[in-house]
Amino acid sequence: MKEMMAALEAAAQKKQVMAIYRDDTGDSWSGIPVMTGPALVVLARERDFTLDGYLAIAAGQITGVEQYDDNDFIRRVMKGEGIYEGCRPPAIPSCRDWKELLAGIVQSFDRWCIAECTNEEEGELYFYVGKVESLEKNHFTIRPVNAEGGWIKEPVAIPYEDLCTVGFGGNYVRIYQKYTKGR
Secondary structure, three states: OHHHHHHHHHHHHHOOOEEEEEOOOOEEEEEEEEEEOOOEEEEEEEEOOEEEEEEEEEHHHOOEEEEOOOOHHHHHHHHHOOHHHHOOOOOOOOOOOHHHHHHHHHHHOOOEEEEEEEEOOOOEEEEEEEEEEEEOOOEEEEEEEOOOOOEOOOOEEEEHHHEEEEEEOOHHHHHHHHHOOOO
């Protein structure tokens, strides 16, 4: 784990595009690390040679990292498409833990995010798109929207320890924020 975090911190300093893996689910993401903390890494997400918001990943979920822009072609494309120049950290003071990160999302991203969490008892992954309602000592609440853009009546309490990723500032969240009824 320490080696992977050190590689991500070095990539943040050099603005390198990294691939991050979570083998148990088959998930992978690419982007430039813009913030690192003891428990989290925040990527400026790269998708199809464009920047698309941010993704915070629990350090304990990361099972592998590798440099994505490790050849001349990819570096040329990233430079030509303005990925390196356009990469900026989010307006969030720190990411030492989930509560601090979510406080920054509340302050700078109008509370909107995508929370991915696990249910240890069921071993399932759950995704919630919506607005953070409160930050408590051991959990936060989110008021999610459904696939039809309507608010789900009851907020969902998510223990910080169950969080896997939190996405914010990207196009998917922006579209839900823009078109959800009764924002």
